[in-house]
Amino acid sequence: MDNHLIEIDNISLLRNEKSILENISFQIKKSKALNLYGLNGSGKTSLLKIIVGMTEPTSGFIKNVSGDEDLFKKTIYIGHKYGTKGNLTVEENLSYALTVNSKNSQQKIKKALETYKMTRQKSMLTKNLSHGQKKKVSLMKTLITNSLLWVIDEPYSALDEESINIFNDTTKEYLKKGGALIMTSHKKIKEPFFTTENYKVYS
């Protein structure tokens, strides 16, 4: 129990009298990645939205068992939309994502740009980037904020092979430091990129 962050207890969700999620229970643990996989429309995104508090479940509970009352404030959520402003440059988008600016945060932005190989595009307006590059900008936010939990909806979508590897490496590093990841995908993750548990979501 010591390494548990969140307990999802018997979550159900009804929308227009249609059952989206039914009696879902699992735990989110420190240093672990949890992959929610399932078919399109199986309720993966709805489940993520319930976890981050954006959607109220019809029944069931989300329990913060981490001992840190501010866990949900220290959670970063990256949804289907990129969460970047088209009329801001890559660097400005990252800078405004930080709640507190300091010399250290500029270093973090520089490092994140280098990690995702986007230094050359740092002064470009985000609206002029490709979908994959926009996705990388949103993923870079995970590297500059001190989050205890990453909640990412389909992190691999729109990414090329190289960027997928970068994401896997950074995740591995983050999990080693005690962070946790909950993500969605259409399939089970088989490769041992990082310690992953797979949970199938049925509609």
Added chain:
Amino acid sequence: MKILNIITKEFLLASRSGYEIFMPIVYFLIIIIFFNISTSYVEKVIMLELLPLMIWISCLLICILNLETIFKEDYDDGTLEMFLIKDDEIELSILIKILSHWLLSNLPIVIVAPLIAMVLGLDTTTTLTLFVTLLIGTPTMSLIGSIAAALTISLRKNKILVSIIVLPLYIPILIFGTSAVNNSFFKMNYSVELTLMLFLFFIFLLITPLACSKALKISLD
């Protein structure tokens, strides 16, 4: 720090949005030019009596013009989701966003309108009253409009719906605003109107952040 951060970001975005930032002023000038042309055959005293009222109506319509944009862009690009989840002072951030919107869309009109009124011959006292009523009235309209914008954010085309929701709520502000400038024009007391306008402003200053936060969360659900 946070207030400055949001305001500088909104100003930066507005400065890169091209000519849109000047649209409220352009619309205002067009209305005033048309008003002048259409009243050119009436006596100047009557025109001057109608001018502040016309300015008030113009400001009200311009306020509605881009109300739906307050949260729309954030909703479309996904920044609203992140901000609603992570922000522990959502109400304050919403208030700062509304303030930025008012500073960018309405404040230029609040400054330009009395200047134009003076150029057209309105007396200093009435011009000053016009300025004060607009200074209280336009932020109140932005606060009311934000609730409607938040409630309709998930709709693809929410412009008309926002206008339909806010117009009846703007009527008291229009009545008090125009009544104050009219009383000022005829050298009558207008303190009651100003008090009522201030009362409405503070009421919506308290209600709007909470209402918007709830409405935005419901829209994202």
